[in-house]
Amino acid sequence: MTILSDITVPARAPYSATLKPGQIMRIVDLESQQAVDALFYNAHDTSERYSAQDTLAAQALTGGKFYLETGSILLSNEGRAMVRIIADTCGFHDTNAGACSCESNTVRFGHETRFMHACRENFLTELGKYGMGKRDLVSNVNFFMNVPIRPNGELTVDDGVSEPGGYVELRAEMDVLVLISNCPQVNNPCNGFNPTPIRIIISEA
Amino acid sequence: MLDLDKLTPAQYRARYEALQEAARARAAMPPAPPDTQPLSPASIRKSDSIPPGCYVALRLKRFDTIRITNSSGTPGAALFLWNADDISERYNAGDTVKLQWTTNLTAGRVLFSDMGRVLASITADTGAGHDSIIGPNSPAQSGAGRNGRDNLRLAAAKFGLTRQDVGPALSLFSKIGTDAEGCMHYQGAPPPGAMVELRAEQNLLVALSNTPHALSPVTTATGAIEFAISHSPPGEADLCRHFTDEGMRGFINTDEAFAA
Numbered sequence: 399m400t401i402l403s404d405i406t407v408p409a410r411a412p413y414s415a416t417l418k419p420g421q422i423m424r425i426v427d428l429e430s431q432q433a434v435d436a437l438f439y440n441a442h443d444t445s446e447r448y449s450a451q452d453t454l455a456a457q458a459l460t461g462g463k464f465y466l467e468t469g470s471i472l473l474s475n476e477g478r479a480m481v482r483i484i485a486d487t488c489g490f491h492d493t494n495a496g497a498c499s500c501e502s503n504t505v506r507f508g509h510e511t512r513f514m515h516a517c518r519e520n521f522l523t524e525l526g527k528y529g530m531g532k533r534d535l536v537s538n539v540n541f542f543m544n545v546p547i548r549p550n551g552e553l554t555v556d557d558g559v560s561e562p563g564g565y566v567e568l569r570a571e572m573d574v575l576v577l578i579s580n581c582p583q584v585n586n587p588c589n590g591f592n593p594t595p596i597r598i599i600i601s602e603a
Numbered sequence: 604m605l606d607l608d609k610l611t612p613a614q615y616r617a618r619y620e621a622l623q624e625a626a627r628a629r630a631a632m633p634p635a636p637p638d639t640q641p642l643s644p645a646s647i648r649k650s651d652s653i654p655p656g657c658y659v660a661l662r663l664k665r666f667d668t669i670r671i672t673n674s675s676g677t678p679g680a681a682l683f684l685w686n687a688d689d690i691s692e693r694y695n696a697g698d699t700v701k702l703q704w705t706t707n708l709t710a711g712r713v714l715f716s717d718m719g720r721v722l723a724s725i726t727a728d729t730g731a732g733h734d735s736i737i738g739p740n741s742p743a744q745s746g747a748g749r750n751g752r753d754n755l756r757l758a759a760a761k762f763g764l765t766r767q768d769v770g771p772a773l774s775l776f777s778k779i780g781t782d783a784e785g786c787m788h789y790q791g792a793p794p795p796g797a798m799v800e801l802r803a804e805q806n807l808l809v810a811l812s813n814t815p816h817a818l819s820p821v822t823t824a825t826g827a828i829e830f831a832i833s834h835s836p837p838g839e840a841d842l843c844r845h846f847t848d849e850g851m852r853g854f855i856n857t858d859e860a861f862a863a
Binding site for chain 1: 607608610612615616618619622623627630690691695696697698700701702704705706707715717718719720736737738739740741742743744752765766767768769770771772780781782783784785786787788817818849852853855856
């Protein structure tokens with residue numbers, strides 16, 4: 399096992415990296431209850447990108463859940479495997495609730511929140527470095543985020559359950575660009591109302 | 604002055620729980636009775652029928668209403684929306700369910716864009732169920748046959764758009780249940796005659812495809828989807844504009860974009 403990169407992403411900050419097939423990204427929730435929003439693109443043609451609906455349709459048709467867990471294969475909008483979750487200490491990761499934005503915050507939490515920092519600000523900043531913009535902002539994964547869908551249809555953001563040092567490991571199945579927003583949201587419980595740093599380790603066998 | 608970046612965790616939690624409580628109270632109220640009055644023929648600007656497996660690419664003006672009827676009970680119809688005046692603003696499935704605290708999209712609820720604005724209101728619905736979590740089918744389910752993903756992309760192409768512009772979509776007439784273990788199940792084809800009516804709250808580009816839901820065991824459409832377009836600005840007591848606090852804030856954002 400060779401460590402290619404080992405960095406700490408400060409609270410509220412963006413990050414991105416490109417993985418080659420077989421390389422493994424470990425995302426560590428250093429202090430617990432920290433949501434980590436992630437987008438995935440084919441590094442050679444970014445119009446192929448992660449699709450939550452393709453991923454969940456494939457899972458549901460094989461008896462899987464509405465969330466991501468060990469063994470989940472994250473599919474692109476062409477139905478191709480992008481990354482696979484190969485290890486996880488948390489148990490479930492959301493892919494339905496999207497990433498927070500200044501604009502959606504006004505609706506969800508009131509117009510007084512409109513200038514607060516948000517994941518889509520992080521994503522747009524990072525997308526710009528790759529020549530991409532708002533049209534490239536699509537469905538994302540929210541690692542360590544607890545978003546139950548209850549039998550009555552209710553969808554909420556509940557308290558996270560990840561412990562200090564908890565982690566999830568992703569293995570790349572293609573050359574994949576990974577964008578991350580270390581979520582700054584304090585208006586719901588996804589970060590324990592206190593955003594904290596995460597650690598990202600990239601390795602290969 | 605309240606500095607929202609400097610509250611304590613307990614203060615943030617109290618704010619969140621108050622919003623959650625209001626949303627739960629709203630969701631627990633009985634659904635709006637469906638308004639299934641026939642449209643007067645004089646009010647209809649355009650009506651058409653989409654054969655099984657086919658799609659249409661439509662333009663709607665703000666306050667146009669499209670009534671979509673599934674007379675045969677075919678298992679789903681795929682829908683995607685863009686703001687016609689800025690195609691980077693488009694339907695956002697995640698925001699639509701998160702902002703309204705529910706996956707049950709029915710009369711009174713709205714379809715949100717990525718900009719915190721309302722693209723369309725659900726002004727009437729017979730309650731067949733509409734799913735925005737798993738959504739329309741794709742070649743993974745249809746094989747070489749017609750499917751929602753490809754049809755929505757084809758409709759997008761008619762507006763000069765590409766696969767980059769098509770995000771997670773809505774599958775109309777698709778009832779999906781979630782069990783206590785976290786599995787999602789298809790609840791069967793909709794009843795014949797199911798209807799849903801959407802009012803454009805912005806000038807819209809609309810992709811509407813007569814193709815099944817991704818979890819439908821029947822992967823080919825079984826009958827036509829009909830639609831009729833009329834124009835009906837909201838009245839003072841409009842259901843959708845007063846249904847939830849979240850919706851009202853979304854309409855503040857929407858109307859601001861159209862203020863003179």
